Amino acid sequence: MSSRRCAAGICAIFVLVTARGGEVDKDTASVLARRHYWVFQKPVKSAVPSIQSIWIKNPIDAFILEGLREKHLTPSKLLDRKHLIRRVTFDLTGLPPQPGEIDFFLRDRRANAYEILVDRLLASPHYGERWALKWLDVVRYADTNGYEADGERVQAWRYRDYVAHAFNSEKPYDRFVKEQIAGDELWPANQEALIATGFHRMGPIHIVGGNQDEEANRQEVLVEMTGAIGSTFMGLTVGCARCHNHKFDPILQSDYYGLQAIFASTELKDVDVATAEQKAASERETKDYEARLDPLKKEIAEIEKPARAMLREKKLAQLDPKLREALDIPKDKRTAEQKVLAKDAEEQIDPLWNEVMDALSPAERDRRAALRQKLHEVELTAPDPAPAAFAVSDVTDKPVPPTYILRVGDVKHRIRQVEPGVITVLNTGNTEVPQTASGRRAALANWLASPDNPLTARVMVNRIWQLRMGTGIVVTPNDFGVLGERPSNQKLLDGLAVEFVERGWSVKAIDRMIMLSSAYQQLSAADPVKTGIDPDNKLYWRMNRKRLEAELVRDSVLAVSGDLNPRLGGKPIRVPIDREVYDLIFTEGERDGLWPVTPGENEQHRRSLYLLNKRTVRLPLMMAFDQPDTMTSCPARPVSIHALQALSLFNSDFMRGESNRFAARLERECEHDHGCELRRAYKLALARTPRSTEMKMGREFLAGGGNLADFCLAMMNRNEFVYVP
Secondary structure: OHHHHHHHHHHHHHHHHOOOOOOOHHHHHHHHHHHOOHOOOEEEEEOOOOOOOOOOOHHHHHHHHHHHHHHOOOOOOOOOOOHHHHHHHHHHOOOOOOHHHHHHHHHOOOHHHHHHHHHHOOOOHHHHHHHHHHHHHHHHHOOOOOOOOOOEEOOOOHHHHHHHHHOOOOOOOHHHHHHHHHHHHHOOHHHHHHHHHOOOOOOOOOOOOEEEEEOHHHHHHHHHHHHHHHHHHOOOOOHHHHHOOOOOOOOOOOOHHHHHHOOOOOEEEEOOOOHHHHHHHHHHHHHHHHHHHHHHHHHHHHHHHHHHHHHHHHHHHHHOHHHHHHHHHHHHHHHHHHHHHHHHHHHOOOOOOHHHHHHHHHHHHHHHEEEEHHHHHHHHHOOOOOEEEEEEEEEOOOOOOEEEEHHHHHOOOOOEEEOOOOOOOOOOOOOOOOOOOHHHHHHHHHHHHHOOOOOOHHHHHHHHHHHHOOOOOOOOOOOOOOOOOOOOOOHHHHHHHHHHHHHOHHHHHHHHHHHHOOOOEOOOOOOHHHHHHOOOOOOOOOOOOOOOOOOHHHHHHHHHHOOOEOOOOOOOEEOOOOOOHHHHHOOEEEEOOOOOOOOOOOOOOOOHEEEOOOOOOOHHHHHHHOOOOOOOOOOOOOOEEEEEEHHHHHHHHHHHHHHHHHHHHHHHHHOHHHHHHHHHHHHHOOOOOHHHHHHHHHHHHHHOOOOOOHHHHHHOOOOHHHHOO
């Protein structure tokens, strides 16, 4: 360790000792002594390398070229225009370029034609959708809770739309961070800021019936909140300090619970954002709905009533005498212990669904099934609830519960109480978190979004770089700690982080800088000699070849067939599902028709971002192409290659239907001219004109009686279709 670093560590300890009245424990001293590690130092912009090269278009290229020359490597050639437009359009919008856009760009001879293209795509409303897909992976967005019940989150989609709008509107990233962490505290009258706090509720939650340990359940919610803050904004595995001091990073167990204490006064709560007119309309619709629903429920209950009574009596006779005795005591006269026993007794004698069905006569079962079908038909007409933010808020009408360090994370084994606070090794400004119920998250938000925080800007620019270049400068985006990978080019990472802050935390500014660099515009073809020196392309001597994400595969199919509905935002869409998928969701034999498909094919053909994201079941095409399951944060999607991908693209009803529509589009636009159809198919699907050999093979196939829809299906099954050049 250098003398300067030693001095910095000693100074930090001295400051903390003074602030704490002259006392500091051994663990804290050890943590502060490790503050010199690069992650915990504020990023500094290095001088741009002085290299003379026409390849250098901006500082990014200078830093890349410096790293390459140190390893005696040279950058790859630049991509030609006809391939570049496909790459940049997919990267910025997640959609293929349209033929007219391709032709215009290829004819545009202006020196800044590419720059104009990038600016147009950055201004596209689909830019925010592309970014939302990435961000929602990180925060684990889903429209359901997960686990066995996997109940739907009716209002969660508003957070998804908030994210897309934030990126489209160029919301400064520091404001974006603050709104998600403490929008309700910092801007209580701002509807968008309230919706943003849904970030804290993105993780799965286990909701089950029966006797529950409320304290343990609450602790699991706090664990989700605390871990999400660490991985999303700081790129640290703070959860590893839940049971003990972090084994590798300088994060204390007291840091973990101090961070958790910030959320001690936070409750999960849908916040009303409806207007008076919306509330009145919702009340009228709900009243009418219940008037149609209640008679059917009562009639079903009457059919079941004798069977339930008989089963209860039978179970009651077999019940443990102690439980039966507690049940016999009037509710208002039961002791605390008897209340628990009575509740247990009720659960034991309550008939199960299959027991009730077995006890009914065949005629009663048929009558019940008919009523259940009618009930289901009414349930499908349930009115939308009044608009509300899937959000959090502060509990201010009762004392804030204390937070304790827990032995191995067990709520039953408290060690000592801790006060709310931020991570010691990062607290260079001695940030204080208020003890009051309100304001705790605001303090955390302001600390995280400060230009002085060494991690927040670094972590985000690394995510931007990863999305555009295929891998991050730090290839472990959620772990910048000791066990994570070191940056392949720290000068570049830190320079981008400082630039990010200086440009007003603008994501679009960094995106634009990357897009206009030569590094981004390189060919993706591998070179055996260079691969031998840098096999993982950590120095970026070429562009990484990227496969489309699952959602973008589906969106591309819809785009080339002409079916894509580009409407932005709104409630999640339910598309038709296969019987096998249906049976994974619903297991009761009588429950056919419980997946209410969104009416209208046009609505079903919205972008995949808007499909209902159910945690326990994914659509086969999405699963085949590595859509994450959303139970955990996904900072970088895996890219697998297996037979199911080919089967999904070739045999599914969706692909067959869209290939027919693609063919119909070609026939309509080309008036059955085979040459035109072939050229148009290549331009739509692959953003290029066909080669002479491809034209020859295509003509022979169609002239020989080949089906145009089969040709279209083959086009969408090419590697070139699912990979970006």
